[in-house]
Amino acid sequence: MTTKHHQANQTTEDARWQAVVTRDDTADGTFVYAVHTTGIYCRPSCAARLARSENINFYTSPHEAEAAGFRACKRCKPNQTNLTASHTEKVASACRLLETSEIIPSLEDLAKNVGLSKYHFQRLFKRITGVTPKAYAQAYRTQKLREQLSEDDSVTNAIYAAGYNTQSRFYAESNKVLGMTASEFRKGGANTVIKFALGECSLGTILVAQSERGVCAIQLGDDPTLLLQELEGRFPNAELIGADRDFEKTVAQIVGFVETPTQDLNLPLDIRGTAFQQRVWQALTGIPLGTTASYSEIAQRIGAPKSFRAVAMACGANNLAVVIPCHRVVRNDGNLSGYRWGVERKKILLSNEKFLSKNELNEP
Numbered sequence: 001m002t003t004k005h006h007q008a009n010q011t012t013e014d015a016r017w018q019a020v021v022t023r024d025d026t027a028d029g030t031f032v033y034a035v036h037t038t039g040i041y042c043r044p045s046c047a048a049r050l051a052r053s054e055n056i057n058f059y060t061s062p063h064e065a066e067a068a069g070f071r072a073c074k075r076c077k078p079n080q081t082n083l084t085a086s087h088t089e090k091v092a093s094a095c096r097l098l099e100t101s102e103i104i105p106s107l108e109d110l111a112k113n114v115g116l117s118k119y120h121f122q123r124l125f126k127r128i129t130g131v132t133p134k135a136y137a138q139a140y141r142t143q144k145l146r147e148q149l150s151e152d153d154s155v156t157n158a159i160y161a162a163g164y165n166t167q168s169r170f171y172a173e174s175n176k177v178l179g180m181t182a183s184e185f186r187k188g189g190a191n192t193v194i195k196f197a198l199g200e201c202s203l204g205t206i207l208v209a210q211s212e213r214g215v216c217a218i219q220l221g222d223d224p225t226l227l228l229q230e231l232e233g234r235f236p237n238a239e240l241i242g243a244d245r246d247f248e249k250t251v252a253q254i255v256g257f258v259e260t261p262t263q264d265l266n267l268p269l270d271i272r273g274t275a276f277q278q279r280v281w282q283a284l285t286g287i288p289l290g291t292t293a294s295y296s297e298i299a300q301r302i303g304a305p306k307s308f309r310a311v312a313m314a315c316g317a318n319n320l321a322v323v324i325p326c327h328r329v330v331r332n333d334g335n336l337s338g339y340r341w342g343v344e345r346k347k348i349l350l351s352n353e354k355f356l357s358k359n360e361l362n363e364p
């Protein structure tokens, strides 16, 4: 009696028992169960009357069950037709549907197409692919898009080829999917090596990165991991490597500049942005240390007096903290406004610069 109870508990606690109870055909091919009292083994979905749990043993294959002395059930033929293959075929055909449909098909439609119930289809799909149909469709489109973007010249072509039926829909999704817009992605550092280093400065953690062209990122933050993730997001195709000796020197120079932005920084910069952004950033470097300018003033200086909002956005898109002094841009009323790396850092930078510029003036 105790062994019987023990056996029954072992069976009912086994996740496979649930598949037998529900006659889950998506579990077919993953195991068989054998019934001691009859000497027969079945596939999970067998329509035969359910045996008592204490009389059941699970085997991973028909071969194992037969080696243990059981015979195949004549009803469900667990040793014959290769159900795993037919399941795989069904899932594969669902995958093709997910890949080729402009709009991701519903679970019901997919299941109907391959002749399974919605419940079984979803379980089977997840078991074979490891993801839900929806996640599969999204991952497929993302991957397709990445491939297309690196092969294809036109972003628009890539969008259509990846199965996004309208451009606006693509752009709505692309930030989520790629972590950046499509045209930025094209410049996403394919075939380039980017050196990076993380360090500490008075403003917190600093990440410095350099491409073949020059310094391409100076970012400030509290969490080194987040800074690195952001860099990876910006250059998904690049090979990111840790710093070498030469680069350490560059990093030291930049950290020195961030702490004391009075000296000249003669380093090549790799500035990536739209023509408008570059005009704004150029204008920012013209704001003298210890002073500020408003967004409107910058807009006037670049000859686009109405574009102060776009100027503010370009400031927010700056990737070279302090070196491109977007912290010197404030609201028209002198209010500090925002800062890409936190308004606290902006405050510290500005008061530090005020102090430095006074001291410089007082020098003989």
Ligand SMILES: [Zn+2]
Pocket: 041, 042, 043, 046, 047, 048, 073, 074, 075, 076, 077
């Ligand atoms: Zn059977």
